[in-house]
Amino acid sequence: MTYLLEARELRKQYADKLALRGLNLQIAPGEIFCLLGQNGAGKSTTINLFLGFIQPTSGTAFVNGLDVAANPLEIKKHLAYIPENVLLYPHLSGLENLALFSSLAGFKYSESELLNYLTDAGLPAEAVRRRVGTYSKGMRQKVGIAIAVAKHAKVLLLDEPTSGLDPKASNEFSELLHRLSGQGTAVLMATHDIFRAKEVGTRVGIMREGELVDVRPTAALNAQELEQLYLNYMH
Numbered sequence: 001m002t003y004l005l006e007a008r009e010l011r012k013q014y015a016d017k018l019a020l021r022g023l024n025l026q027i028a029p030g031e032i033f034c035l036l037g038q039n040g041a042g043k044s045t046t047i048n049l050f051l052g053f054i055q056p057t058s059g060t061a062f063v064n065g066l067d068v069a070a071n072p073l074e075i076k077k078h079l080a081y082i083p084e085n086v087l088l089y090p091h092l093s094g095l096e097n098l099a100l101f102s103s104l105a106g107f108k109y110s111e112s113e114l115l116n117y118l119t120d121a122g123l124p125a126e127a128v129r130r131r132v133g134t135y136s137k138g139m140r141q142k143v144g145i146a147i148a149v150a151k152h153a154k155v156l157l158l159d160e161p162t163s164g165l166d167p168k169a170s171n172e173f174s175e176l177l178h179r180l181s182g183q184g185t186a187v188l189m190a191t192h193d194i195f196r197a198k199e200v201g202t203r204v205g206i207m208r209e210g211e212l213v214d215v216r217p218t219a220a221l222n223a224q225e226l227e228q229l230y231l232n233y234m235h
């Protein structure tokens with residue numbers, strides 16, 4: 001099987017900090033893998049290596065079977081990145097942002113198709129023509145998801161996507177992820193939210209000091225057991 005995301009002995013040394021110590025990870029289509037770990041554990045470094053934002057010191061990150069370092073442009077077609085604060089053009093509407101980003105990815109849609117993507121992602125109809133500068137964080141996340149779906153991204157990389165969202169928005173976000181994973185999208189999500197990880201993830205991985213110290217299928221744990229497991233590793 002071709003994994004949509006794979007890390008082989010991935011290492012990242014910053015000037016004076018070994019941030020990732022030989023990560024091995026495989027994420028299949030339809031999986032939602034949640035990375036848990038304290039501040040500084042190496043979660044964002046992992047995501048940034050898959051995005052090609054930074055270069056590995058050694059080892060390889062693969063997206064859809066392609067070495068990220070050797071195919072920096074090609075892999076971007078397969079990826080959508082949703083950070084805590086989705087970066088959009090604030091002076092453009094949600095509709096205009098979606099039109100712009102999907103055309104940059106090579107897709108031209110009619111207005112009604114664009115509207116469908118936005119409403120499917122849960123953006124209220126009243127907001128679609130409003131400037132993004134007036135949107136809440138949850139609304140920007142929804143535009144981010146609409147962009148991911150419109151560009152047919154096979155992989156979603158999420159860094160703290162639900163941090164600061166209210167419970168309803170966070171729950172809607174989880175439902176969207178479930179829907180996308182049902183269609184075969186692979187998701188890697190860094191989060192501090194153990195409850196959300198248990199609820200949305202198919203597997204959770206616990207990172208400590210640049211190492212993946214435990215990986216579990218979420219179905220095998222309840223939220224309390226997961227919290228206990230996490231805390232045990234943090235001592």
Ligand SMILES: Nc1ncnc2c1ncn2[C@@H]1O[C@H](COP(=O)(O)OP(=O)(O)OP(=O)(O)O)[C@@H](O)[C@H]1O
Binds near residue numbers: 038040043045046
């Ligand atoms: N550009 C950089 N230069 C030097 N050190 C860095 C750099 N980026 C990250 N680090 C260090 O690498 C380690 C891993 O950082 P990383 O951001 O991956 O952690 P994280 O698990 O995402 O943390 P958080 O939960 O706070 O986002 C930390 O010790 C951090 O200080």
